[in-house]
Amino acid sequence: MTRRAALLVDAEDRWIRRPRDLFGALLSFAGIVFILAFSVYAASTTVAVTTDVREATNDFLAAVFIMPVNILEGLLTFFAPLAVLMELMWTRRWRALASAVLAMVFAGILSNVTVWLLKEYLPDSPITNTIAVAVEGQSIILLVPYMAIIAALCTAAGTRGSLVSVRWTWPLLWIVVILSILQGQQTLPGAISIVLLGSVVGQLVVFLIGTVPERAGGLSLIRLIRRAGxxxxxxxxxxxxxxxxxxxxxxxxxxxxxxxDRFGIAQIQELLTRAFDPIDIVDEDSKSEGIVPEAAVDPVAVFEDYERFSVPRSDTISRNYVIIDSSGVAHHAAVLDGDRHLLSWLSSTWSKIRLRIQYRQSDATIHGTADKVTLMTLAAQHSGIVGPDLVGVSSSDDSVVILTKLLRAPTLAEVEEEDLTDEVIDQLWEVLATAHRKGLAHRNIHAGIVLLDKGELIVTNWHDGTIASSEIARRIDLAQGITMLAALVGTERALASFERVYSREQLLTTAPIMQRSILPRQTVSRMGKDVAKSLREAISARVPSNETPTQIEVRRFSPKTVVSVTIGVFAVYILLGSINFADVWAAMRQANPLFLVAAFGGSVLTYFGAALHLKAYTPERLPLGETTIVQVAASIITLVMPAGIGPAALNLRYLNKKGIPTTLGVATVSLVQIAQLVTTILTLILVALLTGEMGALSLPSGSLIFTIVALLAIVAALLLIKPLRRWLSAKIQPTFDQVWPRVVWLISHPDKILLGIAGSLLQTVGYVAAFGFSLASFGYTLPVMTLAITFLISNTLGSVVPSPGGIGPVEAALTGGLAVAGIPYSIALSTALIYRLLTFWGGVPLGWFALRHLQRKDLA
Incomplete structure (x- = not known):
């Protein structure tokens, strides 16, 4: 065997914080919450299980269990901790010993404090009742703190297989837990919760203090590198x-x-040992292997020198090394560590949950991930894609080393823009085309993994890709490549390069998948909002006027989905909490169903009126049916936003989706609201003149006269006092500046004005008709003028109160308005409830489906 003295420059990790300890603590805490919540909300089931257990263990069996439980508790509370602590000292695991002692102390304090808080401050809470047992007719708390202490000790001392004492203490703990439940000394939820509490404390202590890294380093790392070839x-x-x-x-x-084959060597050594004197047989490895500090080498200087190597980085890889072999050839060692692999697995799992496509994939173990990385690298190498060749793979229990040839070339992130000629950037699409013809997809293309070696573009890090890929995975490669080049050389050059190799038709099929969700974070951080905006505008300019690319939804859920679900949950909560169903049902039983149908028809009419209104004041073309669906969807938005604000926000969102800039959209929405107010006032005056009831109008009370006078005084003060006038002007001027160009445009389009007036009148007529039919369903009527004034004033006053959808204030104002108009209070209340049920709550289901439809069409 060749003996080699290698220089190793590495970080000395004496201790690390393992993500899996924090993740385990969170899982244990979630387990406690789930058990207690399930026990509270399924109390009858929990009580039944506990009762069955106690009936199964009658007094005789309970008496039989007394002695074993007492003996095991003695072993568990004294001898087991002593054995664990002594073994930690014997093996010189001082950090683990400190962690174990601290975990015991904190678990004891936390468990006893929990018992005290439950006894003193929450004696009758559902949780207390869940973890309490009845002894001799008296309900007492029986969380057993020493079980939390033992669980914390075993968790902090190490894994079950690391210490013999820990390996025996865990089963002993669970045996005592089971016997104590059978004996009726604690409940099942309480027993499991107290053990999980100890586990939480133990894992948190280990995470905060840190532990010895479980990874190959030093001599073990060099051995793995040599084993890889x-x-x-x-x-x-x-x-x-x-x-x-x-x-x-x-x-x-x-x-x-x-x-x-170490097994064969061991057999030969055994034969030699039997044939000769054992003193003559010396293990060559033990004589020639060792690691000593190299004082003559400056590690920082060596690191800075080797950092110039362009080593592709990946979230899958834990550590990266540059290796120079005995022949001077450079290699890249990608190391997967078991103590860091959890982060990669969680990221992959989150992507699988969030996205409809498999964007990143990581196995639950480092060895499974290493197999996938190796297979994908070999597949790319076999397909003729130029890239770093795979040299070898080796593994131990805690680490896997994947060795490839290291290409001494800069990444695109390090190359100046003038070096990225059209011939160079076109090579990206040629490499991807070659890979895609072989069925391979990369799925993680960014400037940090693409090398430029003497004018040749090389795509590395194929280990995040997939074999026999889907069409959408290949389109993701193209989308990532376009956005990467747009950030490096500009939008126009990137798109022109793509069209030279592929085609404009291919660009139009790729554009719908250019979404932030599928872009690597390196590209997102580099491109910024300006590049993203210019890329969208440049692609839109290439789209034929008669075609509109359909957005491909790659996410299972998005922020807007979360918002819509939240709106739905709040809607149900508000609906169930704000409606007195007994009163509504009593009112419905008295009402005439024909008039109720007519009232609901009037409310539906308002959606068409609002759509006509918005369509009239928007110069751009808006389909009437689509705009009407937007108004229907706004009915659910009003559940969580004050009246008027929700529909305006949704209209603005809709206009933006139709390509109207935000400034013009705000101006349009503002003009619609102002026109609606003006039209409503003019409608009141017109109705009064046509019915001849203008002179019959009288103020019902002195309080209302006082209110009107006060409002007039406030308006006069705002207009006459200079500081107030300036303040009012500062508030109004921005809106006026936005709205005025639209007003000028409207003046030159009288047909639009008439359409807007028709839409506004349709809205007002629809609401007043629905209100009148609701009243008529109980056999009462009011003159048209009185009905209109009563509704408009009452509805306006109720909507002033900033409650979601005006829930509460609107009903109260409508009831009061009808009572002032001479309607009996009981009928007025029933009318208000029926009206709101038909015009407000009745639109909630329709609004929900309309909102989901708009989201699928990417219009909201």
Whole structure:
């Protein structure tokens, strides 16, 4: 065997914080919450199980269990902790010993404090009742703190297989838990919760204090590199590390190059031992292997020198090393560590949950992930794609080393833009076309993994890709490539390069998948909002006027989905909490169903009126049916936003989706609201003149006269007092500046004005008709003028209160308005409830389906 003394520059990780400890603590805490919640909301089931257990263990069996439980509790509370702590001291695991002692202390404090809080402050809470047992007719708390202490000790001391004492203490703990439940000393939820509480404390203590890294390092790392087929002379860690923690060692080893049958060597050594004096047989490995500090080497200087190597980085890889072998050939060692692999697995799992496509994939174990990485790298190499060749793979229990040839070339992130000629960037599409013809997809293309070697573009890091890929996975490659080049050389050059190799038709089929969700974070951080905007505009300019690319939804859920679900949950909550179903049902039984149908028809009419109104005041073309669906969808938005604000926000969102800039959209929505107010006032005056009831109008009370006078005084003050007038002007001027160009446009389009007035009148007529038919369903009527004034004033006053959808204030104002108009209070209340049920709550189901339809069409 060749003996080699290799220089190793690495970070000395004496201790690390493992993500799996924090993740385990969170899972244990979630387990406690789930058990207690399930026990509270399924109390009858929990009580039944506990009762069955106690009936199964009658007094005789309980008496029989007394002695075993007492003996096991003695072993568990004294001898087991002592054995664990002594074994930790014997094995010189001082950090684990400190963690175990702290975990015991904190678990004891936390469990006893929990028991005290439940006894003193929450004696009758559902949780207390869940974890309490009845002893001699008295309900007492029986969380057993020592079980939390033992669980915390075993968790902090190490894994079950690391210490013999821990390996025996865990089964002993669960046996005592089961026997104590059978004996009726604690409940099942309480017992499991207290053990999980100890586990939470133990894992948090280990995470905060840290633990010895379970990974290959030093001599073990050099052995793995040699087993993978490289006789390493220099091994230098690169990447994001703390340079103050760098050290240099001289590692001497004679371990074999490549894999060797150690079992056969062991048999030969055994035969030689039997044939000769054992003193003459010396293990060559033990004599020639060792690691000593290299004081003559500056590790920081070596690191900075090797950091110039362009080593492709990946979230799948835990550590990266540059290796120079005995022949001077450079290699890249990608190391997968078991103590860091959880982060990669969680990221992959989250992508699978969030996206409809398999964007990233990572196995639950480092060995499974290493198999996928190796297979994909070999597939790319076999397909003729130029890239770093795979040299070998080796593994231990805690780490896997994947060795490839290292290409000494800069990445595109390090290359100046003038070096990225059209011939160079066109090579990206040629490489992807070759891979796609073989069925391979990369799925993680960014500037940090594409190398430029003497004018040749090389795509590396194929291990995140897939074999026998789907069409959408291949389109993701193209989308990622376009956005990467757009950030490097500009939008126009990137798109022109794509069209030279592919075609404009291919660009139009790729554009719908250019979404932030499928872009690598390196590309997202580099491109910025300006590049994204210019890319969208440039692609839109290439789209024929008669075609509109359909957006491909790659996410299972998105922020807007979460918002819509939240709106739905709040809607149900508000609906169930705000409606007195007994009153509504009593009112429905008295009402005439024909008039109720007519009232609902009036409410539906308002959606068409609102759609006509918005369509009239928008210069751009808006389909009437689509705009009407937007108004229907707005009915559910009003559940969680004050009246008027929700529909305006949804209209603005809709206009933006139709390509109307935000400034013009705000102006249009503002003009619609102002026109609606003006039209409503003019409608009241017109109705009064046509019915001849203008002179019959009278103010019902002095309080209303006082209110009107006060409002007039406020308006006069705002207009006459200079500081107030300036303040009012500052508030109104921005809106006026936005709305005025639309007003000028409307003046030159009288047909639009008439259409807007028709839409506004249709809305007002629909609401007043629905209100009048609701009243008529109980056999009462009012003159048209009185009905209109009563509704408009009452509805306006109720909507002023900033409650979601005006729930509560609107009903109260409508009831009061009808009572003032001479309608009996009981009928007025029933009318208000029926009206709101038909015009507000009745639109909620329709609004939900309309909103989901708009989201699928990417219009909201």
């Amino acid at each position: 490289v006789d390493a002379a220099e091994v230098v860690r690169v990447g994001a590390i703390d340079i103050d923690n760098l050290y240099a060692w001289r590692v001497t080893t004679s371990s074999p190059i490549g894999y060797l």
